[in-house]
Amino acid sequence: MLNAVATGQAAFSFSFIEEAHLNIVVCIKQTPDTAAKVEVKDGHVTWGDSPLVVNPWDEFAVEEAIRLKEKHGGKVIAISLGPETAREALKQAVAMGSDEAYLVSDPVLKGSDVLATSRALAKAIGKIDGVDLVLFGKQAIDGDTGQTAIATARRLGWSPLTYVAKIAEIDPAARTIKVERLLEEGRQTVTSKLPAVISVVKEINEPRYPSFMGIRKASKLAIPIWSAADIGVEAGQVGLAGSGVAWPEIMPLPAREAVCEFVEGASPAEVAAKLADKLAAEKVV
Numbered sequence: 001m002l003n004a005v006a007t008g009q010a011a012f013s014f015s016f017i018e019e020a021h022l023n024i025v026v027c028i029k030q031t032p033d034t035a036a037k038v039e040v041k042d043g044h045v046t047w048g049d050s051p052l053v054v055n056p057w058d059e060f061a062v063e064e065a066i067r068l069k070e071k072h073g074g075k076v077i078a079i080s081l082g083p084e085t086a087r088e089a090l091k092q093a094v095a096m097g098s099d100e101a102y103l104v105s106d107p108v109l110k111g112s113d114v115l116a117t118s119r120a121l122a123k124a125i126g127k128i129d130g131v132d133l134v135l136f137g138k139q140a141i142d143g144d145t146g147q148t149a150i151a152t153a154r155r156l157g158w159s160p161l162t163y164v165a166k167i168a169e170i171d172p173a174a175r176t177i178k179v180e181r182l183l184e185e186g187r188q189t190v191t192s193k194l195p196a197v198i199s200v201v202k203e204i205n206e207p208r209y210p211s212f213m214g215i216r217k218a219s220k221l222a223i224p225i226w227s228a229a230d231i232g233v234e235a236g237q238v239g240l241a242g243s244g245v246a247w248p249e250i251m252p253l254p255a256r257e258a259v260c261e262f263v264e265g266a267s268p269a270e271v272a273a274k275l276a277d278k279l280a281a282e283k284v285v
């Protein structure tokens with residue numbers, strides 16, 4: 001707080017209270033489109049030329065980060081670890097309303113499992129000053145482990161708050177947060193200190209479409225690339241060498257054989273009765 005007092009007949013006192021604001025990092029992964037045909041070819045997983053998109057769960061994380069910024073002030077910084085193509089995912093986050101974006105990309109990162117990915121993400125987050133909150137999607141639709149947020153939180157030494165369906169309160173000045181976690185049994189309210197790491201579920205919000213202004217900003221914004229050296233990780237700590245998991249064999253599921261049979265009858269009641277008999281015979285009901 002700054003005070004300025006003028007002397008003389010009148011005395012004026014000006015108080016400038018420094019508003020607390022939030023620095024929010026949102027981690028996004030570029031994944032194949034949900035409609036992509038994922039196949040195993042020559043022992044490798046491939047989705048051919050299918051379009052790449054922002055992992056659908058991560059759109060909810062970006063939206064929530066922007067809403068928090070709109071409410072409390074501060075900025076949203078999007079980070080993605082991946083190949084050059086992941087720049088497009090970052091552009092979408094900027095077009096939605098993120099302020100800055102960084103791509104963590106380096107040939108030595110190829111083959112990273114969650115152990116290595118979280119190491120690199122935590123190092124990248126550590127490069128940014130004064131981070132209050134890191135948002136993740138619940139899971140990536142390709143890797144599907146749902147572990148990256150927790151592993152990154154562990155490496156940062158910050159509280160992990162997973163399956164968050166609502167940020168009930170956040171007090172940047174008091175450095176506290178209260179969230180509702182969506183569990184199978186119901187909702188659980190959890191409070192934590194900031195900084196914290198959150199993974200969000202789709203119930204948290206409705207992601208906005210990128211605005212025209214946002215798309216223009218994204219097309220002009222330079223997205224810096226951080227190499228492994230830039231974030232301070234050595235080749236042996238990431239990629240296949242820094243991973244704990246190996247994929248010794250990948251095989252496609254055997255094709256399912258399905259038989260289609262039309263149930264016919266003179267009336268809807270007869271069709272329903274025949275269908276019920278067949279389901280009972282197959283022990284489905």
Ligand SMILES: Cc1cc2nc3c(=O)[nH]c(=O)nc-3n(C[C@H](O)[C@H](O)[C@H](O)COP(=O)(O)OP(=O)(O)OC[C@H]3O[C@@H](n4cnc5c(N)ncnc54)[C@H](O)[C@@H]3O)c2cc1C
Nearest residue numbers: 027081111112113114136137139140143144145146147148
């Ligand atoms: C041996 C091995 C080799 C692999 N090789 C490769 C490879 O060469 N290339 C490759 O792309 N994947 C590779 N993978 C998969 C990759 O390691 C995982 O996709 C990654 O660790 C994240 O795990 P996940 O996809 O299960 O994400 P989840 O844990 O399900 O994702 C949760 C959230 O974490 C965030 N997140 C996840 N990944 C990223 C990311 N990269 N950048 C920013 N945020 C992220 C998102 O917010 C996401 O919603 C490999 C895995 C193994 C085990």
